[in-house]
Amino acid sequence: MTDITEIAADIYRISTFVPEANVQFNQFLVRDEQPLLFHTGMKALFPLVRQAVSTVLPPETLKWIGFSHFEADECGALREWQELAPRSTALCSIVAKLVSVDDVVAARPAQALEDNQRLETGRYRFRFLQTPQVPHAWDAGLLYEETTGTLLCSDLFHHNGNVQPMTTSDVVGPFKDMLRAYQRGPFAYYLPYTPQTKPTLERLAALRPTVLATMHGATFVGNGEQAVLDLAQAMEDVLSNVCHEQKN
Ligand SMILES: [Fe+2]
Numbered sequence: 001m002t003d004i005t006e007i008a009a010d011i012y013r014i015s016t017f018v019p020e021a022n023v024q025f026n027q028f029l030v031r032d033e034q035p036l037l038f039h040t041g042m043k044a045l046f047p048l049v050r051q052a053v054s055t056v057l058p059p060e061t062l063k064w065i066g067f068s069h070f071e072a073d074e075c076g077a078l079r080e081w082q083e084l085a086p087r088s089t090a091l092c093s094i095v096a097k098l099v100s101v102d103d104v105v106a107a108r109p110a111q112a113l114e115d116n117q118r119l120e121t122g123r124y125r126f127r128f129l130q131t132p133q134v135p136h137a138w139d140a141g142l143l144y145e146e147t148t149g150t151l152l153c154s155d156l157f158h159h160n161g162n163v164q165p166m167t168t169s170d171v172v173g174p175f176k177d178m179l180r181a182y183q184r185g186p187f188a189y190y191l192p193y194t195p196q197t198k199p200t201l202e203r204l205a206a207l208r209p210t211v212l213a214t215m216h217g218a219t220f221v222g223n224g225e226q227a228v229l230d231l232a233q234a235m236e237d238v239l240s241n242v243c244h245e246q247k248n
């Protein structure tokens with residue numbers, strides 16, 4: 001079951017709950033002069049996501065297909081989207097483009113963005129933030145939409161369950177629960193905790209976002225600065241202790 005919710009003006013959250021994994025996979029569609037999709041989802045989701053996009057705009061008019069890092073839920077259906085939308089271009093970090101995307105999945109060369117580079121899609125203004133290993137992967141980056149205060153934050157704030165599309169309640173507690181649960185199973189070390197983690201998250205908090213659009217879970221609306229700082233603390237609590245315990 002895939003549903004679609006407008007989380008900010010002309011920014012839509014497309015969500016499919018996968019019960020086997022007890023997790024939602026969300027994509028974000030921005031309706032603007034140059035329509036943008038952030039995350040494609042896996043190939044298996046393509047028909048569902050295409051159908052959801054078509055309720056907002058003609059899918060073949062997509063211009064930008066952005067994502068944080070090279071991974072199936074981020075860009076697995078990039079090729080399918082590019083075949084459907086002939087003028088679409090992948091949007092990612094320089095590392096993602098050079099290391100994986102152009103060779104493995106893109107139908108056409110991706111548009112790489114440098115840290116802090118701006119992209120205007122019409123009335124919306126995006127800023128790209130290069131965030132290596134945050135949420136994870138060397139090639140990671142995030143997009144921040146400045147006029148709505150929307151941070152497209154990929155796996156940050158991941159929480160499990162078939163939750164509501166949007167919330168003003170705490171999402172860091174459920175994120176921490178997910179991290180602890182994953183540490184006990186095959187998904188251990190999902191998110192690395194490195195010397196760059198806290199400074200990177202502090203940089204994101206300083207943007208003072210008001211909408212945190214996570215790939216897995218509810219979109220948080222509220223004091224995003226505090227939420228990101230709380231997230232940094234949660235990661236330190238769970239992951240730095242785990243690393244310490246492992247050393248002993
Ligand atoms: Fe990921």
Ligand SMILES: [Fe+2]
Nearest residue numbers: 073154155215
């Ligand atoms: Fe993900």
